Structures are given as structure tokens and as C-alpha cells.
Amino acid sequence: MPGRQSRRSVLAAITALPLTGAVGACSTSDGNGRSRSTSRTTRITFWSALRGSQEVVDAFNRTHDRIQVDFQQIPSGGQGGYAKLSNAARAGNAPDVATIEYPQVPGFAIDGVARDITSLVSDRLRAKLLPQALGLTTFQGRQYSVPLDVEPMVMHYRTDLFDEYGLEVPRTWDEFAETARTVRRKAGDRRLVLFPTDGAMQFAAYSWQAGAQWFDTRDGAWNVSLADEPTRRVAAYWQRLVDDDVVFMNAVESRQSDAQIGEGLVLTRLSGAWDAGAQMNARPAQKGQWKIAPLPQWDPDRPVVGTHGGSTFAVTKDSKHPEAAMEFIEWQVSHPDALRARLSSGTSSQYPAAPDLVAVGRKAFDRSYYGGQDIYTLFEEQAAAIRDGWVWGPRMTATQRVMQDGFARASGGQGSLIGSVRAAQDGTMPDLKALGLSTTEHST
Amino acid sequence: MTTTAPSHATAASRGAARSGRAVAHGSRKAARRRQLAAAGVLMTPFFLLLLTVFLIPVGTAVGLSFFSDDQPGLGFGPERTVFVGLRSYAAVLTDPTFLSGLGTVALYCLIYIPLMVIGALALALLLDSGVVRLRSWAQLGLFLPHAVPGIIAALIWLYLYTPGISPVIELLGKADITIDFLGVHTVLPSIVNIALWSNLGYNMVVFYAALQAVPREVIEASVVDGAGPVRTALLVKTPLVRSSIVMVAMFTLIWALQLFTEPMLLSQSSPMINSRFSPSMYIYDAAFTRNNYSLAAAASVVLLICTIALSYGVTRWTSRAGSAEEATR
Numbered sequence: 001m002p003g004r005q006s007r008r009s010v011l012a013a014i015t016a017l018p019l020t021g022a023v024g025a026c027s028t029s030d031g032n033g034r035s036r037s038t039s040r041t042t043r044i045t046f047w048s049a050l051r052g053s054q055e056v057v058d059a060f061n062r063t064h065d066r067i068q069v070d071f072q073q074i075p076s077g078g079q080g081g082y083a084k085l086s087n088a089a090r091a092g093n094a095p096d097v098a099t100i101e102y103p104q105v106p107g108f109a110i111d112g113v114a115r116d117i118t119s120l121v122s123d124r125l126r127a128k129l130l131p132q133a134l135g136l137t138t139f140q141g142r143q144y145s146v147p148l149d150v151e152p153m154v155m156h157y158r159t160d161l162f163d164e165y166g167l168e169v170p171r172t173w174d175e176f177a178e179t180a181r182t183v184r185r186k187a188g189d190r191r192l193v194l195f196p197t198d199g200a201m202q203f204a205a206y207s208w209q210a211g212a213q214w215f216d217t218r219d220g221a222w223n224v225s226l227a228d229e230p231t232r233r234v235a236a237y238w239q240r241l242v243d244d245d246v247v248f249m250n251a252v253e254s255r256q257s258d259a260q261i262g263e264g265l266v267l268t269r270l271s272g273a274w275d276a277g278a279q280m281n282a283r284p285a286q287k288g289q290w291k292i293a294p295l296p297q298w299d300p301d302r303p304v305v306g307t308h309g310g311s312t313f314a315v316t317k318d319s320k321h322p323e324a325a326m327e328f329i330e331w332q333v334s335h336p337d338a339l340r341a342r343l344s345s346g347t348s349s350q351y352p353a354a355p356d357l358v359a360v361g362r363k364a365f366d367r368s369y370y371g372g373q374d375i376y377t378l379f380e381e382q383a384a385a386i387r388d389g390w391v392w393g394p395r396m397t398a399t400q401r402v403m404q405d406g407f408a409r410a411s412g413g414q415g416s417l418i419g420s421v422r423a424a425q426d427g428t429m430p431d432l433k434a435l436g437l438s439t440t441e442h443s444t
Numbered sequence: 445m446t447t448t449a450p451s452h453a454t455a456a457s458r459g460a461a462r463s464g465r466a467v468a469h470g471s472r473k474a475a476r477r478r479q480l481a482a483a484g485v486l487m488t489p490f491f492l493l494l495l496t497v498f499l500i501p502v503g504t505a506v507g508l509s510f511f512s513d514d515q516p517g518l519g520f521g522p523e524r525t526v527f528v529g530l531r532s533y534a535a536v537l538t539d540p541t542f543l544s545g546l547g548t549v550a551l552y553c554l555i556y557i558p559l560m561v562i563g564a565l566a567l568a569l570l571l572d573s574g575v576v577r578l579r580s581w582a583q584l585g586l587f588l589p590h591a592v593p594g595i596i597a598a599l600i601w602l603y604l605y606t607p608g609i610s611p612v613i614e615l616l617g618k619a620d621i622t623i624d625f626l627g628v629h630t631v632l633p634s635i636v637n638i639a640l641w642s643n644l645g646y647n648m649v650v651f652y653a654a655l656q657a658v659p660r661e662v663i664e665a666s667v668v669d670g671a672g673p674v675r676t677a678l679l680v681k682t683p684l685v686r687s688s689i690v691m692v693a694m695f696t697l698i699w700a701l702q703l704f705t706e707p708m709l710l711s712q713s714s715p716m717i718n719s720r721f722s723p724s725m726y727i728y729d730a731a732f733t734r735n736n737y738s739l740a741a742a743a744s745v746v747l748l749i750c751t752i753a754l755s756y757g758v759t760r761w762t763s764r765a766g767s768a769e770e771a772t773r
Contacts, residue, residue, distance in 0.1 A: 086735045110519035111735055139520055197715060220517045251715065394519060398734045401719050402541060408715030412628040423540070427720075430539035431730075434532045434739040436514040 052345035103396035114314035151272030208306025272308035277349030508741035532742035568651035626714035
């Protein structure tokens, strides 16, 4: 039979990948006696894809002797990190502490990977955290993870090019569209911004800002309405910019996008606050050319934003030392040393979910790249404007993928942005139903 | 293959019968018992393999598809495994992404299978007719791609298809032809091309072997009757290798329905191939990104049923067509 064997072996190899991860985790946690406590110290395991985590863990281990943390750097969620965590949990050897981004929190909570930590989280810690961030980790009054950072969406822009073309920083989306047309007119090969075809999360942030509510949990059911009125408005807005060829439309995680930023073809980047650090790290040569401004608004009198990115820490169901795990988490999200250690890696501009730490971040962050701009103060104002009440869905990775598949086709001239959003809803519902969840669908 | 198998079997039994007569003095029952024992020993490995690599996995998938870890309402809180009946099947069959995957594979089969069967047969007839010089070299050259593992083949083609690194696209670009092999409309033909490249030589060898078994007298008779080489090939040789054609079509169909490796690799560089492009990719995605094992199991069972039904359909249709043809003769 032609090709049969090779097909099997490929399947086997691919399915084995996550398994080897799980087996590897098994051997580190049991084989080396990790995750087991001696009479004096409790050892816990911690998985994260976040940059600077090793520095944070080292700082923790230096200052603590009762609890010691074994850290393992894992691939980011989309690159296999989430599959690794799911498979480890299935095999019963998930780490004590796992890193989960906000959109994936409900999914891991429903799957029972993230433990209900309501009783473990002290009121003192809860009081330290931004309520909007806490809201994203709490369902039906039960908390499933602890926010580390919260990343309001902001506008990173090229000051030098804005000056060159005599552009003002747009404050509203109308001004933004106008600016986009001006850029197209004055500099044919440059564009104001990229609409990322792999940017369902950016699109979610735009919709969030516009007042959309993709999911809610009223009446004990997942009420899904991806294509609600605000989302349709946002989709129509971007569709016009795309149709008029005044924005780029390609993947942001691509060499093409790297080139667009590196060669100065794109004048702004709309992304979370964290991206300031990523940019510093990726393109040191552009020092002094970038500044950061608030995201354009629909109604400048009542500014609101959504978030893009941001992580939380969960105690998994397999943790044998949930109290120790929680102590480590509390230190990570609220202790100044933790933030200092992370920023010392020079690749992070994380905006902490604990407002008390903002002053620490402001001091520890090297401002020279942004021409001395006090970006933490800007982030602080923007974080306060995060619209409360947003809820992520139970299978966000899948929803995101289906939406992005649609965006990619739309960029190839097939279908529309709003069509992609509807397809994402249609592709999500069967999943939720197969999981046995109560669901309702709204908006078309 | 299928034509020769029964004659072998009858020859073997005839031989056995003859040897049975030779030891006519011995008890017939003992001989029969020995025969049964031999059959048992010879067939045990097959049944063991059938059990371990087919029946148990299928049974597991069917079982998984009827159960789910449930927590009603929003789904938070402790889960327990419950029997959910056909819920996962209902979810799969109402999932537009799964149905579009089935559609994609159907289209793929419609393009790929005819091209493969006709292409391989044409090459085999050419080789058999003696038009081609250096026959064994041509055969080797055509067969060689099949020796390349599917995943390597996909990687090679990925390189040839990706703009910016592909020498083919660069050469075409110099001739002022711009082509995107991984675009909305070109991606499926590109996958068909990879599969053809890999498997054409193999199927050609199958046909060529079958053509070797065509009695020379028949060919000579047709030549004497005044048939040219083309008519001999189409009207005499082709009907005589019908059973091979059916077999190749069937295996190609089964293989095509499981489309996975090529799109999975090409999806790395083409956003036009999504994570649920084919049913097999849907199953992989359901299990490993969506962590929805009962959904994945239900989708697998649906795919298996489609495969069995289509194979059965092909066999029935061809055997009926065959007997109809016989009746008209």
C-alpha cells in the first residue's frame, strides 16, 4: 500500500511529541525526587514560557529556604506548551504551578487542570490585584488562577516617520483611518498599520474596547455572541481599511512582518504593553524611533481599552503542595524583587496586575529606548481604562484558530472579516456541545 | 495480484489433495486435522495483528466516542465520566469545519484518483509497448520517489513551493510568470502533485506487472487482426488488467481519505491550509489542541465508516460493472 507506513510513522512521531514531554516531566518529577518534600524544604515544580522566569525563580530560591522551586522553560502555548500541559495533566504529573494566558484560563479550569484556588488565595493578595484582571480568572465566584500581568492594548508608533509626514497622533479611530489614508497617499509603499491575519487576539481586543461581549456566563450557560453589534462595527471598520488598501494584511508572526517593522514600512503597532520590551529586544537599532500612545478611541470622552496578552499562574490538580505553590505564586505576582528580577532580563516590559508594583516597574525599566518616555505611567492610565466584564470562552485556542483561518482566506480575497468571526462561532459551538456544556447562541 | 491469488490457492489445495492421495493408507481425518492445524498456525499472526492494530484501537475509539468527562452547566468543578450516547456524533456532524474537511478530501479524491490511475496506467502501457528505451532505468526513475518517506517528500516540496526560497518560483519569476503554489486555489493541486510524485511509480509497477501476465498470443492475435499499438493498449490490454485497476483505485482511495502528512507540513507555510483542513487533521486538532477526546473519537469513527462505505461501494460497483460486461460478451 503506497505511503501507508510512512503515514503511520509520521502520525506516531507527531503524537509521540507531546507524550515525550509528559514522560520527560514524569522522569524529572519522580526520578530525581523532585516535587517531593524532605522534612525541611518543600520542592515544587514550575512550568512557564515567559521570558525572565529563570531569573525570577533564582531570586525566589535565593531568598527562601522552606520552599524551593524547580523551573522548566517550556514552549509557548501555541507552540505546544498547552498541549504539553494537557497531556501531563492527563498522565497525572502536571507541575505544581503552570503558566496560563487569560484566554485559556476557562478551558483549563473546565478540564480540571487548573485547581479551584478560591480558598487558597488570601484576601490580602486579592486586594493587591487589579479587579479587571481578577475578573478574568474568576468564574461563578470561584477563582482558578492568579494574574501576573495585565496588558492594556496601546499604540506603538514611529515618532521620526510621524514627523517626516507631518502626522498627528490619532486619538480616535476616525482620525486613525484618516491618518492611514494620508500615509498611503504620501508614502506609497508604507502603511500606517498591519491588520494581522494571525491576530484573532488583537481583533478580540478591538472588539472588547468597542463594547463587544463574545462570551458571558449568565444563567449558568455559555452564551456565545462573537458577531455582536460592536464586533460587526469593528469588523466593518477594518474591512474598509483593508479594501481600500490603506493597511497591510499579513501574519504578524512572520518574516514579512519583521521586515515591515525593521525596514520602517509600518508606522504603528497595536499591541499589548508587553510588546514595548519585545520590541527593544528584537530591534535594538531602532532605539529612539518609537514612542507609545494610548490606543485610538471610539468615544474619546469615555476612554476604554481591551487587553492583548497577559499571563496567570494556576495551581494544577496534580500539585501535592498547593499551599507552597500558592506562596510561590503570591511572591511572583506581588513582590517587588520578582518584578525586578524579570525586568533585569531586559526583554520584558510587563505591566504588573498588582498596581503597587508599578512604581517598581517604572524605576527598573530602562527608558532610553523610548527617548525617556515614562511608559509605565501611560500603561497605568490605560490599565485603569480596561473595560470590566469581558469573559473568554472555554476553547479559546480553537476559536482563535478558526477565526485566523478565515482572516488568512480573507487576505487572499476569499470571504470577509465578519465572515471569519461567524465561522469562528460556528466552529466553536460543536466543541462546547461535545464537552457537555450548556450553551446558547446569540447574534448573527 | 488479486487475479493470481485464487489460482495459487487452488493450485496449493490441489497439491495438498494429491499428496493426500499419496498417503491414502493413513487416516484421512489425521490429514485433515494436520491441515487445519497448519492453517491455524499460518493464520494466527494475521489475526493477532488484526486484533492489536485494528480491532482494539477501533473498539477504543468507539468506546471513547460514547463517553465524556462531564460537568453540566458552565463546566467548572469536578468531572465524572458519563455515557453521552450520540452527543459527540451530533457535534461532529453539525460542525461546519469537519464537513468542509470532508468536502476538501472529496475534492482531493476527485482530482487525485483519476489522475493517478490514468497516469500510472498510461506509463505502464508505454513501458509495456516497448516504445520506451532504457526501460529498466525509466522504471527505476519513476519508482524512486516512492522510496522517499512521505514526510521527506512533503518537506522537499515545501521547499519548492515556498516563495522566496524556491528555485522553481525564482526561475518562473525570471520568465515573468508569478505563481503562488500555496494560494487559495492552488493549494489543493499542489498537494495532489506531491501525492502523485510519491505514488505514481509504485502504481505503475503494479500495472506493469499485471501487463506482463497478459498472454502474448492475445496481443499477437490483435496485431494480426490489424489493431495498431494504441488500440491494442486501450482495447485489449487495459480490459485484461481491470482487476489491478480496481485494486489500485481502491488503495488510492483509502490512502487519500486519510490525507494528513502533506497538508500538515504545508500548513507551516501556507495560511490557506487550516488546522482542520482534512478529517484526519480535524481529529488531530480535536484531540491535541481542543483536548476533546470524545469528539476526536467520534470523528475517527465517522471517517472509518465513510472509508468502509466508499470501499464497499467501489467493490460492488466494479464487480457489477464487470459481470455486466461479461454478460454482454
